[in-house]
Amino acid sequence: MKFTKAALLGALMLSVAVPAMAQQRSLVINTDTSDPAPKAAFEALIADFEAANPDVKVTVNLFDHEGYKTAIRNFLTADSPDLANWYAGNRMAPFVKAGQFTDVSDVWAENGLNESLASAASSMTIDGKQWGVPYTYYQWGIYFNKDVYKAAGVDVPKTWDEFVANCAKFQAAGVDCLTTGSKALWPTAGIFDYLDLRTNGYDFHMQLTSGDIPWTDDRVKAVFAEWAKVVPYTTANHAAIDWQDAAALLVQGKAANYVMGNFAVATFKDGGMTNDSLGFMPFPEITPGLARAEEAPTDTIHIPAGAKNVADAKKFLAFLASADQQTKLNEALGQLPINKDASVGDDPFLQAGFELLSTADGGIAQFFDRDASAEMAKIGMEGFQEFMVKPDRLDAILERLEKTRARLAK
Known part of the structure; x- marks a missing residue:
């Protein structure tokens, strides 16, 4: 061949x-x-x-x-x-x-x-x-209306005590100090997470969301004590509105602050806010000297x-x-x-x-509904919303959350 x-x-x-x-x-x-x-x-x-x-x-x-x-x-x-x-x-x-x-x-x-x-x-x-x-x-943090701050004569706070003190000034100006829409529950988790991270720190927060710490622990109650300081200054009908509705209140100048993730910036700007009117700040310090942890899915x-x-x-x-x-x-x-x-x-x-x-x-x-188990996240966020509506029910809410935690721990 x-x-x-x-x-x-x-x-x-x-x-x-x-x-x-x-x-x-x-x-x-x-x-x-x-x-x-x-x-x-x-x-x-x-x-x-x-x-x-x-x-x-x-x-x-x-x-x-x-x-x-x-x-x-x-x-x-x-x-x-x-x-x-x-x-x-x-x-x-x-x-x-x-x-x-x-x-x-x-x-x-x-x-x-x-x-x-x-x-x-x-x-x-x-x-x-x-x-x-x-x-x-x-990032998550606090988005705020700069024009509302200016009109009320309020400075951007560095600490939680300053933030709470500002709330009375916003109330006097006819503005909600804090807005949120808790109809879908999850926005409340961002508030809880930051209050716990700033009160007790990252390690405690991770242990709590992992189910290793009882919800009736005094350190958990301390978180809700801080939250209770701003509940009277929070948008009253939050349980009936979605997060976009709360965003509209910030855009319209009916609210001063909103604990939210950065994805909301597009919604704020679609509503007419600009870089000149929309501000961002880290969630303020609560426990002095505590290492700063952040919320970032x-x-x-x-x-x-x-x-x-x-x-x-x-x-x-x-x-x-x-x-x-x-x-x-x-x-x-x-x-x-x-x-x-x-x-x-x-x-x-x-x-x-x-x-x-x-x-x-x-x-x-990561965020409460990522850091906690699915069932604990649902029960927890329902409890957060209920607390914001009826703060006097805190003990019953925490007992209910603790029963869920204990059952899941088994």
Whole structure:
């Protein structure tokens, strides 16, 4: 049999190409980033990773948000990907304790993440080990109407005592000192979380939401004692309105302050507020000298215990943690990078949030309905709303919450 030069050359090229193609490794990611902005952000991230690692082909399995909550419990045991999206803090704890997430402390150590991701390190650490990499969060705090402050002759407070003292001045001006819409319950959790973080600190708050501290503890009662100081100055019909309705009260100058997450800025501005009329402040200090913890729901990526390509999964986590990628990713998300060396645009609220969270030396809480179990979160937030309507029922509310905690602890 005779072969032409062209045929021999073609055969030689094919023999080289086949092994090269075979060497391309597969990396599978399961994610719920299905909304347009997160989807586009992750597509760009993956394209950059593949460009930097041409021997790796990334496959994405995309789920809707609600479906993912069920799916992750199934695929972690049955058909594990190499990487999976989830959340920090107590939300990741059950998977860690069940041995379903991989310890990635080596990724943190080898890439200096304990320094660059320091603000979120506590929420990624269990038993002294890190179990994933955080890539985005957003701040909570107090948004306020600058025009209302000016009209009432009130200065921005630094401490809770100053905040409470201001409430009487706003009341005299015919304005709600604090507004919220608790019809959907969850906005009350932001107020409780900050009051507890500022009264008792991050470690106590995490122990409480984990179910390790009784709700009848005097330190919990101290939190509600601080809350009771502003209940008379809070929008009276809060239980009948949604958070957007409360936002309208701030926009209209009928309320001075609103404890809320940064996602609400778009709603405030859609209502007509500008950077000149909308202000932001950290939640004020209550216990002097207590390390400042903040509320910042944090999205994360983890390596499941059943991952087939752990080496490249760790490469991906290191890539995701880099300042450049966190900057680019969060520009698309409209949220905040966690890497302290990343940068944010010229939006003053993102800049304020980046500074606030990057310097939080007391820890980062996730939010009550992430840090507590689903059942405890529901009962807890119902109790918070009831307390705001009927503060005199506090003892009965705390007894009810404690019964739930004790039952779940068993």
